[in-house]
Amino acid sequence: MFLSTEDEQGIDAVTDLVKSTGAGGVMMWELGGDYACPADVQPDTPCGMGYTLTTRLNERLGNTGAYDNNLRTGSSAAAPTVSANVSVEMVNYPTATANLWPLQPTVRITNNTGRTLGGGKDTKLSFDIPASTSPLVKDANWQTGAQGGQWKLTPGTTFHRVSTTLEYCQTIPAGKSLDLPIIYFLPITGQVNTSLSIGGTAYAPVTDNLKGLGTATPPAGGCGAANWDATKIYSPASQPIEQTTVKYNGKVWKAKWETRGQCPGHRGRRRP
Numbered sequence: 001m002f003l004s005t006e007d008e009q010g011i012d013a014v015t016d017l018v019k020s021t022g023a024g025g026v027m028m029w030e031l032g033g034d035y036a037c038p039a040d041v042q043p044d045t046p047c048g049m050g051y052t053l054t055t056r057l058n059e060r061l062g063n064t065g066a067y068d069n070n071l072r073t074g075s076s077a078a079a080p081t082v083s084a085n086v087s088v089e090m091v092n093y094p095t096a097t098a099n100l101w102p103l104q105p106t107v108r109i110t111n112n113t114g115r116t117l118g119g120g121k122d123t124k125l126s127f128d129i130p131a132s133t134s135p136l137v138k139d140a141n142w143q144t145g146a147q148g149g150q151w152k153l154t155p156g157t158t159f160h161r162v163s164t165t166l167e168y169c170q171t172i173p174a175g176k177s178l179d180l181p182i183i184y185f186l187p188i189t190g191q192v193n194t195s196l197s198i199g200g201t202a203y204a205p206v207t208d209n210l211k212g213l214g215t216a217t218p219p220a221g222g223c224g225a226a227n228w229d230a231t232k233i234y235s236p237a238s239q240p241i242e243q244t245t246v247k248y249n250g251k252v253w254k255a256k257w258e259t260r261g262q263c264p265g266h267r268g269r270r271r272p
Contacts, residue, residue, distance in 0.1 A: 001026055003053050004033025011053055015060040021158070022068025025061060028054075071192045074158025075128050080195045083213045084203035085112040088125065088194045090182075103187065107180045109196070111172040112206075117198065118178075119221040121241070123166040125180075127194040128159035133186035135160050140181035151182060159193070168241045169223035169252045223252055233260045 001014060014026060036050020072079055090105040109125060111117050129137075135155035136144065143149030154161040164180065172178045195202040198218040204210050228246040235258040236244045244255040246264060253264035 002029050002033060003031060006033070006053055008052065008056055011056045012060065015057065018061065019064055022073060024067035026057065074156065075193045076154060076156055076159070076161050077126060077128065077193055077195065078202070079193070080202040080204040080210075081213065082201070082203055082216045083206045083208070083210060084196065084216060084218050085114075085206050086110060086117070086196055086203070087112070087207040088127065088191070088196070088205050089207075090190060092179075102183050102185045104181065104183050107182050107191075108177050109172060109180070110177040111174055113217050114174050115217065115220040116174060117172045117196075117218060117221045118166045119169055119171045119223045120199075121165070121168050122197070122199055123170075123221065124163060124197040125166070125194075126161060126163040126197070127191035128156075128161055129184065129191055130188050131156055131158055131160055133160070133184050133188050136185055137162055138183040140183075142183065150180065162191070169225050169245055169254075171221055171223060223247070225252055228253070228264055230261050230263070233258065235259075 006014075017023070018026060031054065032049075034049070034051055034053045035047045036052050037047040038045045041047060087108075087110045089108055089110075091108045092106045094100065094104055107125070117123065135153055137151045137153050137160075138144055139150035141149065145152035150164050152163050154163075162182075166178075170178075194205055194208060196205065196218075197203070198221070201216075201218070203216070203218060204213060206215055223245075225242070225245040225247050228248040234244045234246070234255040236255050237258065241254070246253050246255075248264040251264070
């Protein structure tokens with residue numbers, strides 16, 4: 001908080017919030033805004049520098065019990081009941097001055113389960129980020145979820161919940177990682193309460209070291225797309241993605257608009 005914009009009523013509201021939410025306390029950016037006022041404020045006896053607000057903070061928080069250090073407090077997500085041998089971390093923060101803001105790290109999912117993960121339409125990564133940052137995240141194309149971007153965000157007062165669902169036929173082979181760029185606008189301590197949902201089961205990353213959780217291996221994934229058929233019509237406007245995604249020459253292709261008889265890659269009709 002900035003003391004220069006507060007008064008005793010504002011301090012009371014802040015300390016009430018701290019106590020009701022189990023927060024650890026308050027952080028003051030500066031102390032120069034604190035003041036003291038005489039009993040009778042007059043033009044020749046005005047308020048001056050003092051300790052009114054810091055004293056008020058001490059009186060209201062000095063005997064408060066231990067703060068709530070449970071990372072799930074304030075999360076909108078249900079806790080996973082099992083973990084999987086995967087890791088999820090934010091890596092590769094830019095260090096060049098021109099790229100320090102907004103923050104543009106990479107969310108890296110590493111698969112150590114011994115089998116391929118993903119490929120269907122039900123592989124979903126979710127995690128919390130502190131509400132100290134704005135409820136705004138973007139993907140590598142600078143698109144929000146509302147604009148059709150990869151990351152969806154549900155705002156909250158303690159945590160914002162961020163999630164993305166892997167594309168159909170997007171897989172993470174055993175021993176490999178999948179990198180997903182993310183953009184946010186105020187510093188955070190990192191993601192918490194992470195889950196990777198596959199086939200309706202939510203798995204916590206084993207690297208989160210959550211107590212009391214057993215480890216299970218998610219069902220094997222893979223791309224179930226059919227081979228390209230020159231006789232078929234592929235129309236993303238009227239067909240589900242399973243019918244407009246094909247395998248051709250060792251790659252997976254998705255129709256961008258209606259096509260028939262044109263091999264994938266021909267005149268830009270499909271994209272890998």
